[in-house]
Amino acid sequence: MTRMRLLALDTSTSAITVAVHDGSDVLSSGSVVDARRHTERLAPLVEDVLRTAECGADDLTDIAVGTGPGPFTGLRVGLVSARVLAWSLGIPVHGVCSLDALAHGAVERGLVDERFVVATDARRKEVYWATYEPHGSSARRLTDPAVCHPAALPQDVRALAAVGRGPALYPESLPRAVHLFDVDAESLADLAVRRISSGEPMPVDALYLRRPDALTTAERGAR
């Protein structure tokens, strides 16, 4: 059996982040923080990271992608890229909730040692969030991903150590900032490898958490 060559990418936070993983280690990775230029930056970064790993596109065996939640336009750039790459190369694509990747990264780095919250920028003065606890060398999610105004977070959640850009944007609601802002594809890749080996389902559906912002003609008439 040939060795795993997993390409991981995420565009759900302000970072465009890419890594290649061989099943036990990260071979190469790269990230750029540029919240509004996912379309320009992702493909060249994938090329760079593949080159550094001395891995051709057709050497890849798996694709892993962060499925959000995250600002929609950027999120879709990562998802459509991952799905098309996988289809074109004839290899599987695995989805990972992007908040899980951030939580895993926080535990991997030893930044948290008790229950914590991941809160990322959902724009419109809201955060995407979920709570976690360290579990071995990874994180276990305790609540489903959700979106709300930071001030509307439950009181006990606001008191937790907070990973992501949420605490930097809304320190009054999330005062205990952990210094880890964006998804890192190295963590995403590591988490994906673990889930693939455990046979966990990994759907690649976008986690939008909000319906499109428009009224039907019937709803307009009712106003």
Place this chain on the structure above:
Amino acid sequence: MSTADQPLVLGIETSCDETGVGIVRGERLLVDAIASSVEEHARFGGVVPEVASRAHLEAMVPTIERACRVAGIRPSDLDAVAVTSGPGLAGALMVGVAAAKALALSLGRPLYGVNHLGAHVAVDIVEHGPLPEPTLALLVSGGHSSLLLVPDVTADVQPLGSTIDDAAGEAFDKVARVLGLPFPGGPHIDRVAADGHVTIDFPRGLTTGREVERHRYDFSFSGLKTAVARWVAAREASGEPVAVADVAASFQEAVTDVLTRKAVDACRREGVPHLQIGGGVAANSRLRAMAAQRCEAAGIGLRVPRPGLCTDNGAMVAALGAQMVLRGRPASGLAFTADSSQPVTEVSV
């Protein structure tokens, strides 16, 4: 198998609500696969960008897959990939651009980011053969109404005029709403008008007096739309029945009269005896008939692709991409972005 003069090119179009994937070999169309989200937009009474973008994401791989299957090719057979880089809805364009980059990257093939309007012109190459150079193009859709002089569709497209307010297709949508017809308005007005008569003389924008001097090749459909709305409101206020078929026929007549009159005038004045019509409104039966009649009378050669290639589609992007390859134009690389307001003069990025 491919040869230099018959490049196999896949084109992706996502500038509005159609996910289009077309494949051409040189100047021959192999497949034009479309997934439309128009029915999802109908309940909103117009295209909702976020709804369109979500639909593009879900439709992308299935549509590419279907196109390759129907054409009987593997992705690795492709010589190049092309994609609409603009103009259009930013979020929708980005789904197509990202998909095209991923495809090109996975195959190690060149990628061409091309102009949506240029692609509407180029599509007729796969329908009716090489374009006369120069050709004059009238592009009319829900987002655009333009008269273009096209010396070279891969490199030199010159705007002569465009709408100063609503696009022609937009006027169809708005008038359809006034008449209680569903979205999108174009096909419904065309259908209803077939049973009506031209009984009302609605205004023809920018066709008289000094307006012609200032806006010879420009269009205006906002006044026409308002005139129709007022006419209908007045009938309703006085309790008279509204002859929907006659209003539709009269409105359609006014739009097509202005479009064809200005297009033929442009051909004459620019000394270009070739007119090509494209864009969704070019699917309108009255526009096709009137253009045929007026071009024949004026000695102008008219080309209009079949209706399915007039509306947004992937074949047009593949067609322009193949021309870029054939004429040795530089590829776009992987670092460009979608440009929602890409000027028509920027044929490729």
